[in-house]
Structures are given as structure tokens and as C-alpha cells.
Amino acid sequence: MHFTKVKGILSAKNGMNLYRGCTHGCIYCDSRSKCYHIEHDFEDIEVKENAVELLEQALKRKRSRCMIGMGSMCDPYMQAELTVRSTHKSLELIEKYSFGASLITKSDRIMRDIDLIERINSKAKAVIQMTLTTADEELCRIIEPNVCTTARRYEVLKEFQKRSIPTVVWLTPILPFINDTEENLRRILDYCFDAGVKGIVCFDFGVTLREGDREYFYENLDRHFHGLKEKYVRRYGDSYICTSDNNDRLMRIFTEECRKHNVLYKPDEVFSYIKEFDENKDQLSFFDM
Numbered sequence: 062m063h064f065t066k067v068k069g070i071l072s073a074k075n076g077m078n079l080y081r082g083c084t085h086g087c088i089y090c091d092s093r094s095k096c097y098h099i100e101h102d103f104e105d106i107e108v109k110e111n112a113v114e115l116l117e118q119a120l121k122r123k124r125s126r127c128m129i130g131m132g133s134m135c136d137p138y139m140q141a142e143l144t145v146r147s148t149h150k151s152l153e154l155i156e157k158y159s160f161g162a163s164l165i166t167k168s169d170r171i172m173r174d175i176d177l178i179e180r181i182n183s184k185a186k187a188v189i190q191m192t193l194t195t196a197d198e199e200l201c202r203i204i205e206p207n208v209c210t211t212a213r214r215y216e217v218l219k220e221f222q223k224r225s226i227p228t229v230v231w232l233t234p235i236l237p238f239i240n241d242t243e244e245n246l247r248r249i250l251d252y253c254f255d256a257g258v259k260g261i262v263c264f265d266f267g268v269t270l271r272e273g274d275r276e277y278f279y280e281n282l283d284r285h286f287h288g289l290k291e292k293y294v295r296r297y298g299d300s301y302i303c304t305s306d307n308n309d310r311l312m313r314i315f316t317e318e319c320r321k322h323n324v325l326y327k328p329d330e331v332f333s334y335i336k337e338f339d340e341n342k343d344q345l346s347f348f349d350m
Contacts, residue, residue, distance in 0.1 A: 062106045062141055070115040074336075076130035077116065079147040081107035084140045085167060086207040088281035089234050092134050095273035106141045113150045120158045126185065127338050129155055132165030136208075142170060152177050161186035163335050165231065169209045169217050175224065182226045188259075188335050189221050192231040195240040196248035203285050204236070211252070218256035227259045229331060232315075234268035237296070238289060241266050241305035243314060250318050260325030260334060266311045267304035270297070 070077045082103045083092060093103055101107060120129075129151075131137045137148040148164075152174055155162045162181050164171065171178075171189065181187045191214050195201050201210040209217075218228050230253050235241050246266075253261055270278060282290040297303040305311065319326035325334060 062108060062145075063101070064108045064110040066111045067109045067115070069119075070109065070112045071119045071129070074130070075127050076133055077112070077151075078134045079109055079112045079131065079137060079151065080135045080139065080141060080145075081109075083135050084207055085136060085205060087167075087205045088285075089204065089236065089268050089270075089274070089278055091269055091271075091274050093274045093277050094271045096271065097134070106139065108141060108145050108147065112147055113154065116151055117154050120154060120160060123158075123160075126158070126160050126340075128161040128163050128186065128188075128336050130163045130165075130335075132190070136166050136168055137164055138166045138168035138170040140207075149174055149177070152181065156181045156184065159184050161188075161338050163188040163190060165190040165192070167192045167205060167208045167214065169213050172217060172220065175220065175226075178221075179224050179226060182224075186227075186337075186339050188227050188229060189218075190229045190231060190262075190335070191218055192233070193249050193252060194233070194235060196245055196252070197240065200240060204239070204281075211249075215252040215256060218252070218258065222257045228256065229260045229262060229335060230258050232261050232263040235266040235305060235311075236268050237303055237305045238292060239286065241307050241311065243307075243311065246311050246314060247318075250315070253324065254318075254322045258324060260331035261315075261319060262328055262331050263312075263315055263326065264328060265304055266308045267302060269302055271301050275299075 081099055082101065082105060083090065084104050084106065131148065142148050152162060156177060162178065178187045193211050193214060195204065196211055198210050198212060221228050232249060279290045282293065316326060325331045
């Protein structure tokens with residue numbers, strides 16, 4: 062872990078990444094791609110040491126309240142958060158100024174902040190986004206080795222459900238020849254529906270691979286799935302988008318089941334829900350302060 066100062070923290074769309082790099086070790090991680098220009102070792106987490114200060118300045122300047130997003134490029138609850146606590150401090154500011162929050166994570170460390178997130182949701186809005194890729198616990202330990210498994214993430218979703226905090230699941234990536242099966246899809250959907258998720262993000266069934274990410278992925282295929290790297294090379298070459306041969310069938314099942322359970326599944330609709338800030342709720346909470 063190392064520290065750096067940055068000039069700004071919020072993007073034009075009100076998203077932020079408090080760290081750079083990750084220690085979860087997911088074998089398919091797109092954030093390893095060279096296009097993101099992470100020059101340091103990926104597991105040597107870069108901490109933006111002035112991020113919380115910059116966030117407060119940015120929130121004070123906002124003319125209207127909105128959703129503040131975390132986790133698009135790095136998990137806000139990786140190991141570094143235990144000591145640095147940038148995510149926790151940022152959530153405190155979001156609550157203080159009555160903004161909304163959306164977080165994308167694979168980690169049950171988010172439970173440390175569940176009370177704080179509940180307060181944000183009572184005043185404005187909070188949306189917890191959890192990634193689920195495989196219902197096979199042993200496979201999960203291989204492809205996402207340094208973070209809690211899917212069964213535990215489901216338990217976390219249930220805890221947020223109990224507190225009426227909305228959740229969204231990222232059903233991606235689904236790795237061709239590894240977890241792109243109907244059984245896996247239906248088991249993950251069972252988790253989602255039982256946990257009462259508001260929406261599920263699934264662009265298609267497959268994985269994206271580009272320079273930096275591809276090499277790390279193939280190294281892990283060689284380590285854990287003998288002969289599978291060669292199968293990927295034959296099937297996809299240097300393609301960025303590697304769509305499962307089962308995509309059409311799985312997408313039909315996904316669409317039908319989401320419709321049946323009244324769960325948002327079109328990406329645009331899910332993202333609109335995540336970004337939508339409840340102005341009426343905001344005004345009520347403001348006058349209660």
C-alpha cells in the first residue's frame with residue numbers, strides 16, 4: 062500500500078474511486094487492463110490520501126443533491142479499507158450532507174457500515190450492488206480467491222433486505238466453458254429473488270479480455286484449468302468480447318425469470334434506478350435536520 066495526492070475525486074457523473082488496484086485476486090479483473098494506466102503493482106494499493114477532503118469540498122459546492130457512486134474500478138471494501146477507512150469516512154460525509162450513495166462490492170466488509178448506510182437510506186437513498194458470478198463455492202474460491210464467497214454475499218444481501226435497503230446484483234462476468242451453465246444461472250437467480258433484489262445487471266453471458274487483463278486471466282487458466290487457455294485462444298483469438306456459446310439460451314432464461322419476479326433486468330433501467338435521487342425524500346430529510 063502506498064499513498065498519493067490527487068487533484069480531484071468526483072467524476073462528471075458523480076462517481077469516485079478512493080483506491081487504485083485491488084487485492085481480491087479475481088482472475089478476470091478488467092481493471093488490470095493496460096488502458097487504465099496503473100503503473101504500480103496491481104496488488105500494491107494506491108490510496109488517494111486527500112480523497113475525503115476533496116469529497117467534502119465537492120459536496121459543499123453541489124447545487125443539488127444526487128447519488129454518489131463508489132466501486133466502478135476498485136472495490137471500496139478491499140483489505141486496505143480496514144485501516145485507511147476512506148470508504149467509511151466518505152459515507153459519513155454523504156450522510157452529513159444528505160446525499161445518496163451507491164456502492165459496488167464483492168466483500169462482506171460492507172457489513173461494518175450497514176448502520177451508516179441505513180441512515181443514508183433513511184435520509185436520501187442508498188443502493189448496494191453486489192457481484193455474483195458462480196454458485197459453486199469451490200469454483201468461487203478459485204476465480205475470486207481473496208474475498209468472501211457467493212454464499213456469504215447472499216447472506217449480506219439478505220441483511221440489507223431486512224433493513225429495506227435496496228440492492229442490485231451484477232451477474233457478470235460469466236466465464237465461457239467454466240460457469241456458463243443453466244444450473245449456475247438458476248442458482249444465482251434463486252439467490253437474487255430470495256434476497257429481493259431490485260435489479261440485475263447482465264449485458265450478456267461472457268467475459269471481456271484486453272491487454273493486461275488477458276495475460277493474467279490466461280496465467281490462471283493454466284494454473285487451475287488445464288488446457289482451457291488453448292480452447293479460449295482457438296475460440297476467441299484476441300477478441301475483446303468473448304461471448305459464451307450458451308449466451309442466447311441463458312439470456313432467454315434470465316429475461317423470462319426476471320420478468321416473472323418483477324426484477325429490473327434491462328441495463329438502462331437498472332442504471333436509471335441506481336442514479337435516480339429521490340428529491341421528495343431529500344426535502345423531507347432536510348427539514349428534519
